[in-house]
Amino acid sequence: MRRTLLIASLTALALVPATGRAQGSGDDTARRLEATRPELETRLVRLRDMARTARPDWLVAESTVVRTRLDQGDFRVGDRVVLIVEDPAPLRGAAERAGVKSEEQQLSDTFTVGAGQELLLPVVGTVWLKGALRSELQPIVAREIARFIRDPVVHARALLSVGVTGEVARPGYYAVPGDAVVAMLLTAAGGPTKDAEMKKLKLDRAGKTLWEGNEFRRAIAEGRTLEDLRVQAGDQLIVPSNKRSDLFSPIRFIAVLLSIPVTIYTLTHLK
Numbered sequence: 001m002r003r004t005l006l007i008a009s010l011t012a013l014a015l016v017p018a019t020g021r022a023q024g025s026g027d028d029t030a031r032r033l034e035a036t037r038p039e040l041e042t043r044l045v046r047l048r049d050m051a052r053t054a055r056p057d058w059l060v061a062e063s064t065v066v067r068t069r070l071d072q073g074d075f076r077v078g079d080r081v082v083l084i085v086e087d088p089a090p091l092r093g094a095a096e097r098a099g100v101k102s103e104e105q106q107l108s109d110t111f112t113v114g115a116g117q118e119l120l121l122p123v124v125g126t127v128w129l130k131g132a133l134r135s136e137l138q139p140i141v142a143r144e145i146a147r148f149i150r151d152p153v154v155h156a157r158a159l160l161s162v163g164v165t166g167e168v169a170r171p172g173y174y175a176v177p178g179d180a181v182v183a184m185l186l187t188a189a190g191g192p193t194k195d196a197e198m199k200k201l202k203l204d205r206a207g208k209t210l211w212e213g214n215e216f217r218r219a220i221a222e223g224r225t226l227e228d229l230r231v232q233a234g235d236q237l238i239v240p241s242n243k244r245s246d247l248f249s250p251i252r253f254i255a256v257l258l259s260i261p262v263t264i265y266t267l268t269h270l271k
Contacts, residue, residue, distance in 0.1 A: 031065060033074075033158075033178040033227045036135045040066050073131040079113040079158060079233065080175040081137065083121075085145060086153040103149055110159075110175070123148050134158045134178075160226060163236035164189035167196035178227040182220045185237050197242040205235045 032039075044066045050059055087104035106122040114120060117130040119141070127144045129137070142154040159175040162185060169190025176184055182203075192198060201220075202212035211219065211229060219229060 031062075031230050033160075034135045035069075035133070037070065037133055040070055040133075044070070069133065071131070073117065073129065074134045074158070075113050075117050075129040075132060076233070077113060077115050077117070078161070080110055080161060081113065081119060081141075082110045082157050082159060083141065084108045084155040085149070086155075088153075104152070107145065121145075160231060161233050162226070162231060163234070164239070165236050166239040167193045167241050168239050169193060176226065178231075179225050181223050181225055182229065182237070183223075186239075192239050195241050195243055197240045200240045202238050202240075203229065203231070203235060204238055205232065210235070 035043075044063065047059060047063045047066065051063070085104040085107040087102050087108075089102075103123045107124070111119045111121060113129060117128065117132075119127040119129060121127055121141075121144075124144050124147070127141055129140065132140055137158055138154060138156040141156045142152060145152045145154055157177050160178055161173050161175045163171075163173050164185050165171050168186065169192075171189060174185060174188045176188065186192065199217075200212070201216060203210045203216065210231075
């Protein structure tokens with residue numbers, strides 16, 4: 001009974017906006033997914049001023065993050081971008097019945113960042129994202145689309161590919177927006193199985209645990225988002241088993257992933 005209530009609560013959390021977003025601070029600017037270029041530049045100046053009197057490890061690390069984002073941008077090979085281009089005059093009549101898509105409909109899809117940090121879009125062609133920040137994605141894409149469509153209304157969102165492993169119905173990688181609540185990942189993966197040990201739920205990065213235990217469960221209950229928890233692409237939400245003889249195995253997980261395509265979760269909250 002308690003397990004059913006827990007699953008229902010997590011599902012409900014996935015469908016509402018975050019209520020427990022961390023309070024913004026100067027130290028968060030470097031890692032905030034949607035930080036603007038002026039915000040990062042201002043933060044870098046402050047970090048350089050602080051470095052004149054001291055150089056603690058956190059200051060050096062954050063300075064490196066800021067400089068890297070400003071120089072190289074946020075987009076890497078394999079990143080996913082979801083676009084919606086509003087269609088002011090949907091096709092009618094014979095063309096619609098024949099399945100002919102308008103230019104706006106062709107552009108409303110999910111696209112993958114290529115080897116040169118570019119998007120290859122129908123109608124438009126190549127859109128370069130080299131050096132671009134996530135906060136700059138929408139204006140860049142809208143400008144390129146405007147070369148082919150008059151006064152387009154464009155919504156663009158970069159997604160994070162995060163693994164959901166262990167005792168869930170559909171393990172695999174799920175592409176979700178940074179403002180998604182953590183529980184959305186569980187919902188996307190079909191929810192925990194009857195053998196899930198929810199008390200040991202944890203978030204890992206390259207084998208290192210970032211969140212676990214009571215602190216992690218509290219973050220989920222508060223509706224904290226992936227951005228709040230500083231989740232990065234490639235991180236894994238692990239749902240351990242309550243069966244000692246069926247503990248989660250990295251080798252087993254890799255085998256599962258090879259047979260499951262990356263899934264794009266549809267709750268992107270594009271506005």
